[in-house]
Amino acid sequence: MPYMLKKISRRQALKIGGAAGAALAAPMIIPAHAASPRLVVVGGGAGGATVARHVAADSKGAVDVTLIEANKTYTTCFFSNWYLGGFRTMESITHGYGGLEKAGVTVMNQWATGIDPDGKTVTTADGSKVGYDRLVVAPGIDFKFDTIEGYDAGVAETIPHAYKAGPQTTILRNQLEAMEDGGTVVVAPPPNPFRCPPGPYERISLIAHYLKHNKPKSKIIVLDAKNKFSKQGLFQEAWATYYDGMIEWLPADMLGGGVNKVDAGAMSVSTADETFQGDVINVIPAQMSGKIARDTGLANDSGWCPVDPESFESQQIPNIHLVGDSIIPGDMPKSGFSANSQAKVCANAVRHLLTDSRLFPARFSNTCWSLVGTNDAVKVGASYNVGDGKIKKIEGFISKTGEDRDLRSQTADEAIGWYSGITADMFG
């Protein structure tokens, strides 16, 4: 991976490997109340990595920061559709944690298996217990597999969701490459709320782009669990412009609801009213907060985690903060940009609580870019502050249908620039 080679020196790589090896050999017991106040972050995505890196860098050693993340690299969900469409390599959307270590973060490549809020410890899969003074949990999403009969993590190896980026995304891309020209791709977007509201529709656009240039007789059938979707007019304009006749979008009302059954053997999916065959099937199930948040009692009955909108401290359990897709984010959508924005407010609040550093007012922003064709992107975004006890939208914007090609091309360049910016902000 070029990025890894560029960003992590051989000495740093050996250091990472050595730490992992030691962890395997003997479980660590790391005491709470070390010399510096301890911040532990669980989950190294757009929310967690940003909190960890910013607290470590900004506190200049005054806070002892540990990131517990199961994987040694992180593949961003954002831009994974660009990989599916052939616009990006998997390597270009995969990042290491060397930049966090450089900022002073201790990175533990372990599964966090449990949290003890009373003892203020996190337990990892190797039996280590890591003490904290403040904990940030950023586990992202899990899927409600039980809402679709016949679908689980095992079946997802055949019928991928590809909504946690990495191997799942590669499975979907490989299936598209293996499909005969004239085949049918079925895509089933999830019900609200879910990660990255425009994501399934950018995916449909970029799968269509791939098919148009490689398998032009093929079709995409969209079995939507909803009757409307983010940037709908913009996507449907692009589908008519670039992929006319290739995409058939069927809303929930025409289907008797979204997909509720999968038959991997027959390569079919069913709604209440109808069964559809596919040569490639991409089912994106309903979602909820990540397992460790639910297991710890950080989620409420909705399956998502309520937080204070200024400090991001859990409304369920003190001393634990959450950011990113797992929270109930007020008016913000669940997105990598949102998670990164929330994380910087959370980092300021946590650092203040641990070291009495200056506390500044919470403010947020989000923009979601979507590529719809070659050099053609659209965007939607907004600014937010705290009001009425939640994250509240101040002002928003959205691309317009009929925009000229120069502007769309500039928006695509902007998307590329944003990817570079946010990943630098997350990973250093």
Next chain:
Amino acid sequence: MRLARIFVLGYAPKNGGVLLHCLKGAALGGFLLGTALTSSSSGSLAQDIEYGEYLAGECTTCHRKDGSYEGIPSITGWPAESFIAVMNEYRSEDRENPTMRTISRRLTVEDLEALAAYFETLSE
């Protein structure tokens, strides 16, 4: 405090992103004309670098702090006056990028001065 509002000659406001990039060159090249804009920035946070650094978190999601250009122009090391002038032009819709218009409109004068002061301290 009185701030100089700076007008840039010869720009085409279609592309806010590239414009910023061009403006940097223009600013450094001395192609700027200034007229006075009275500011009410007497608050304690005006030109507060630490506050500016916090606010900059909103900028560095897109604008790389190291100043490199990969689709979104650098704002690292910008002269504070140029920074304020450009943001004012987004706020008044003399520049077109809707993301930047939205960002600029919720900044107070204090916010803007703190941000400008912070980015001026950074070097590429």
